Amino acid sequence: MKFVKRISLFFIYPAVMFTIGAFSGGMAERFFYPGEGTTVKEKQKETEEESEDTVIETGYQKTPVLTADTDYIVMTYDAFTGEMSEKEENAPQKYVGLTREELQQELELYEKSPSLTDQEEGLSGVELLSFSGDRVVVRKNYEKAEEGYYLVCEDHKVVVYDRSLTHMYLNTGILLENLPWELQNEIIHMKLIRTESELYHFLESYSS
Structure with missing residues (x-):
């Protein structure tokens, strides 16, 4: 019996010491090398959080575009009478998806070659007064004199x-x-x- 007990102690003692050593090693590694034991998911989460912080710190904003839901307001100014009016219209389909700069270019092209109706009304200029994803305001100037x-x-x-x-x-x-x-x-x-x-x-x- 004493021989059996000695054999048991011979195997148990090293196992206990190994467990304690492994635990101490892990704690030491965490202390001296923080982050080394982080899992893949944890690292991915930290990377995403750092990316979000970078976006906030750099002030990055998505460029607004004109959509089908954007309020498209057209203001008209009659230079002959001095009257100003405005109304909400459906934005032309070809303008949907454009940024401010792209819409400005399209309006400049339209000013050079307006529709027949605007030509007859005496269209003299088109201006982009304001632009956002929610609301766009365009002004059309007319200089047609009254009949007489x-x-x-x-x-x-x-x-x-x-x-x-x-x-x-x-x-x-x-x-x-x-x-x-x-x-x-x-x-x-x-x-x-x-x-x-x-x-x-x-x-x-x-x-x-």
Whole structure:
């Protein structure tokens, strides 16, 4: 029996010492080499956290783009009347997905070759006032003069100018002195003819 006990102690004692040594070695390694015992998942998590910290520290932000859900506001300015208005429209499909710089380039191209409707309305310029992923504001400027004509006296004759008084529309050849006095006075002070049909009526009535 004593022999058996001695054999048991012979195997148990080294096993206990080995366990204690392994545990102490692991603690020492953690103390002197922190992080060496970290698992793959833990290292991956630490890397992701460091990446997030880097993003925050560098102030990185995703570049906003115009989407189908972006509020697309079009402001219109009439240079002739001084009136300003605005309305929300659906953004043209070709603008969806564009950044601020890309949209600015597209608007510059549109200004050079606008739609037929905008040409008829007298479009003179397009501006990008504000841009974000939630709201985009575009301003269109128009300089179309209202319809109308002015009867003016030049060299004792009646001359027709457009509404802006910048272009001669017609030299009627009608002598001012041949018109009724009241009408002469109106023409001397530049008589406004509002429609083309009213102008033709005047010409038919007083042309010789």
